[in-house]
Amino acid sequence: QKEVEQNSGPLSVPEGAIASLNCTYSDRVSQSFFWYRQYSGKSPELIMSIYSNGDKEDGRFTAQLNKASQYVSLLIRDSQPSDSATYLCAVGGSGGGADGLTFGKGTHLIIQP
Amino acid sequence: GAVVSQHPSWVICKSGTSVKIECRSLDFQATTMFWYRQFPKQSLMLMATSNEGSKATYEQGVEKDKFLINHASLTLSTLTVTSAHPEDSSFYICSATTGSSYEQYFGPGTRLTVT
Numbered sequence: 006q007k008e009v010e011q012n013s014g015p016l017s018v019p020e021g022a023i024a025s026l027n028c029t030y031s032d033r034v035s036q037s038f039f040w041y042r043q044y045s046g047k048s049p050e051l052i053m054s055i056y057s058n059g060d061k062e063d064g065r066f067t068a069q070l071n072k073a074s075q076y077v078s079l080l081i082r083d084s085q086p087s088d089s090a091t092y093l094c095a096v097g098g099s100g101g102g103a104d105g106l107t108f109g110k111g112t113h114l115i116i117q118p
Numbered sequence: 119g120a121v122v123s124q125h126p127s128w129v130i131c132k133s134g135t136s137v138k139i140e141c142r143s144l145d146f147q148a149t150t151m152f153w154y155r156q157f158p159k160q161s162l163m164l165m166a167t168s169n170e171g172s173k174a175t176y177e178q179g180v181e182k183d184k185f186l187i188n189h190a191s192l193t194l195s196t197l198t199v200t201s202a203h204p205e206d207s208s209f210y211i212c213s214a215t216t217g218s219s220y221e222q223y224f225g226p227g228t229r230l231t232v233t
Contacts, residue, residue: 037220048211048227049162054220093161097220105152105164105177106213106222 007032011109019117024081028094037097038070039102040079043111044088049093054078064107065110084116095109121145124128131202131232139197139228141212147192149212152222153185154211163166168195202232 008031018024022072023060041049053062062070067080098104121144131137168174171225174187186198209229213222
């Protein structure tokens, strides 16, 4: 049984600060890793994807992957109130795009103005 | 690009009836489509994977005779909830991949309420 673990929060961060979200996964053969943002009552929106060890930056977002530790993280710089949402960590299998995703339960992030 | 639509966005039906949900990729051909379900305050759970022209692959614990999936073309997949019961009330979300990357693009979801 594949598992993806996240701290459910809520994680409260002041506006302008860095928000750090973490995720661990159980399946060592996982090849693809994603962060999705989900607002209440809406479907997930892709924020970042990462496939190899190290950091990947896109604007205010940085994803970090450490396959040896089975750990994925997301950093949000200069946090804005509009970043307040639930952030879902999702992990794909070894079959690439043919695999469905296993989601964590999500971390509820609150950016305090 | 990579836009996925779903119809309807919400539906209310009576117990025992069937409901069909459509998922379309609007600006790309989807080699694979996925169906997820999300209960309140829970995360998304994969129900099934479908490829165009093939039978869907269902996750353990998902009744294939209850949740009928048809992937008739590279842009359309349908999920039919047969003989729906109140416990089937949930947020059903489809996603699709373009085939050129591992990224899945999600539709806006369909909220099903069975009374």
